[in-house]
Amino acid sequence: MASSPAYAKFHKLKTYPSAEDIAGMSLMSDTDTERLREKIIQEIQRLKLDIQRLVELTSPEALEDLDEVSRMDAIVSKSVHDASLGLARRRLGKLEYALKRIGSDPEFGYCAECGEKIPLVRLMSMPEALYCVECASGAAGERNGR
């Protein structure tokens, strides 16, 4: 006999994972994924508005019609705004990356350092997080410049 029924059964089991097997492998429920995706989209929209506002505040034209004192103030705040703008742009990049990965990258939601699941609470407040709290705050995180 080339293939016994027992072998066929075994072979079939090993080759085709059931729908439940596949569902069990995914990180989050569809609802969680949707909520998180919504959250990322909202954050991106909010950040884009922030960036737009900061770009206006840091433009050279913003200094033009000011008197001497206001101009001094504006120059000081400009450096603060420049820093905020840099941070906002970096975060936007990370959020867009998270949006690209969610639902398609099976490693999304897992810590890039230790491989543990990043808790959903953390992802909801910081969807761009690549590391769990321990790794993000630990020596390993600092060593790698995070």
Ligand SMILES: [Zn+2]
């Ligand atoms: Zn970790």
